[in-house]
Amino acid sequence: MASIGVDIGGTKVLGVLLEESTVVRRVKLATPSQPADLAKSVENVVGELGGADSVGVGIAGLVQFPEGVFAWGPHVAGTRLPLRDQLEELLDVPIVVDSDANTAAYAEMTIGNGRGYSNMLLVTLGTGIGGAIVIGGRLYRGDSFAGEWGHMLYQPNGRQCACGKQGCWETVASGPALAALATAFVSENPSGSLSHLLSDTAITGKAVTQAADAGDEVARGLVTQVGADFGRGLCNLIAIFDPEVVVVGGGLGSIGESILGPARRVAADALHGAAHRMLPPILVAGLGPDAGAIGAGLMAQEVAENGIESV
Amino acid sequence: MASIGVDIGGTKVLGVLLEESTVVRRVKLATPSQPADLAKSVENVVGELGGADSVGVGIAGLVQFPEGVFAWGPHVAGTRLPLRDQLEELLDVPIVVDSDANTAAYAEMTIGNGRGYSNMLLVTLGTGIGGAIVIGGRLYRGDSFAGEWGHMLYQPNGRQCACGKQGCWETVASGPALAALATAFVSENPSGSLSHLLSDTAITGKAVTQAADAGDEVARGLVTQVGADFGRGLCNLIAIFDPEVVVVGGGLGSIGESILGPARRVAADALHGAAHRMLPPILVAGLGPDAGAIGAGLMAQEVAENGIESV
Structure with missing residues (x-):
């Protein structure tokens, strides 16, 4: 059909x-x-x-x-x-x-990397952070609007968020957050290698991840920083849900290990009671x-x- | 039986x-x-x-x-x-x-203030912050350890938490957090009314709430401050779960409106998409x-x- x-x-x-x-x-x-x-x-x-x-x-x-x-x-x-x-x-x-x-x-629970798990969190990392909750093999929506963890308070008095508030998690972990870090770095280091790499293009999250893929150390550092802030927020969600698996999608999340590696390291270290439990697997979305x-x-x-x- | x-x-x-x-x-x-x-x-x-x-x-x-x-x-x-x-x-x-x-x-879902609701969050506010999740009328435990939102990161580089990390939500919203605020105030204002009220007693959260009940304006302000930080964290949980009801228990939570009033006001204001939805009821635990x-x-x-x- x-x-x-x-x-x-x-x-x-x-x-x-x-x-x-x-x-x-x-x-x-x-x-x-x-x-x-x-x-x-x-x-x-x-x-x-x-x-x-x-x-x-x-x-x-x-x-x-x-x-x-x-x-x-x-x-x-x-x-x-x-x-x-x-x-x-x-x-x-x-x-x-x-x-x-x-x-x-x-999609992920049916034919992607969440298949076979009963309790899953899906976290999309792109322009912002979105989320969905699978409990007992079914979507849990609350009264309709569950999963809006991109707007957890993460940095009191932090950056302005698209939602109108300040310091939401997605203000430090998203494509625009990565672009903002790169823009600030380039304006402070106008003759550096990253400025050179990004000189012909708009500074977007995608441009920065491409510079990182091309081997630029500064760009790699910025991607790692965003991955770490992403991981610290994931750690909150894991403490709250204790899920079997976390699947990460979205444009930035789908680039995989350069974001998920630092995210996992931070989450494993910061998880409540980390010495007495295992971090659940944090996987990239199978369907990108x-x-x-x-x-x-x-x-x-x-x-x-x-x-x-x-x- | x-x-x-x-x-x-x-x-x-x-x-x-x-x-x-x-x-x-x-x-x-x-x-x-x-x-x-x-x-x-x-x-x-x-x-x-x-x-x-x-x-x-x-x-x-x-x-x-x-x-x-x-x-x-x-x-x-x-x-x-x-x-x-x-x-x-x-x-x-x-x-x-x-x-x-x-x-x-x-207890709350069976004979307390969560009765009749399908999706409920129970938040205990006392020595720390504990939590439990009811979904579809049943406890949701994840892989066993769900509900540990007292250890969400709330203040990056904030106060030391009993769990070993820094800046967890319960470091600013709990009995000990209220006592710490009062201790700091008293040491800066040794001749004030609150110092007088607390001079014969150990400075505990309970002693501060009693001073607030007795009408001390400073104590009332500190209880309001803890209530506001409690409400800002509840707001995260409501954005994440979109529950039908939040029931607040624990020693400090059970004192009721002096904590829950400011918590509700902050949560209503800070909730993601607040202009387009209703804040769910935030009730005191029926069984205290x-x-x-x-x-x-x-x-x-x-x-x-x-x-x-x-x-």
Whole structure:
């Protein structure tokens, strides 16, 4: 049964056409700046992919579930947007709308690196930090909005966050946080090797990780620093949930060991009662940054077959 | 069916004899300093209460469940102590051993202020901060050690914590944190009203809350400050779990509105997406600081009737 999964992020709308659980086509558009255009852009993605028997959408932010109302999010414009209702009018197939972190977790628990675990945390590390909770093999959403640990207080009076508050965890562990560290370093060391490497490009998290991959020591140090702050926050989550596994996705998280290595070292050292327990495995997402879109498609298949209560 | 519930805390071992869910007798001993004496002190409590058909124990720290092994805790001496096995040899009745926060949550969800809610957080505020998680009407323990949010990083490079790390949430929100604030104030203002009020007593959290109750403005301010830091941490937990209700127990938490009022105000303001959602109710524990002992007894009754899988 073919389904389409769509991941609406802060900058792009990614759609995948799935046959069973295999991606057979992808399409990417820019995220519209007007909330009123969001449903239309999903319709466009579905049209470009040729349609399907069911459509799932993951969106970055707070989503009322199962109603599929996008309540609000710091990275996508819109409030109280009845996205599921709008899409049901535009597309004559079963629709499910959830947070992008929940759809990513659904993919990882079904066909990714969370498969076989009963209790899993999915942490997305990209423009911000998102999260989803699997307990007893099922997504746990609380009253809808669970998993927003990117906005744990991490640095009292710290950097301004996109959410409007200060010092949230994602202000020190995210792509923009890595870019901010590099920007500060370059402005203080304008003749250094990193300045040279980044001189022809906008300083983004991705540019810094590429400089690190190219062997630049300063860039490596900055990636390690972000990995360490990521790990210190993971340590909080592990103390809170004592999960069997932590799976890390998102654009920055999916680069793997250069972030996860320092994260694991810090988490192992800082974990409450570390001498008397084991750190659970901290794994990279098996489906990489496409997990959100793939999971939305898998969730749509399940909803079409067994109803919304089944996911 | 009569059961006995025992709560082993950092300073005292409290036992209650329950008939159904009513406390008919109480006894309190000092917590032994030697780990080898813990099981014996539970036996003494059981003896003083006259015995029962089942015995439950809640202990402050990391408990392997259902094995009932006390792995470690910052406030009670002992590591890898097979408390359930030891008690089964000493007492010829069904035994259950869990963390004190889990037993307190069991009491609150069964006969306290968490009754009727499916997803609840129980937060104990006393010598430290403990926690328990109820999801779908059942205790969620993770791999055994979930709920240790008292040791979330809250103040990077902050005060030394009993756990060995620095800046944990409980270093700014607990009885000892309140006492430390008062001690610092008194030493800077030796002729002030608070110094006068506290001159004949050890400066403890309880003494400061009593001074606040007696109307001392400085003491009230310090209680409000601890309540605010407590609320800022609760806000993290609410963003993470989006629970239906938060129930606050423990010695300091059970004093009620003077702590919970400022906590609610801070949490309502700082909650992620606060303009687009409601803060869940933050309630005082219906069973007060006895919840841990009462819940241990209730859990023992349930285990005796329906086996360890039922709790």
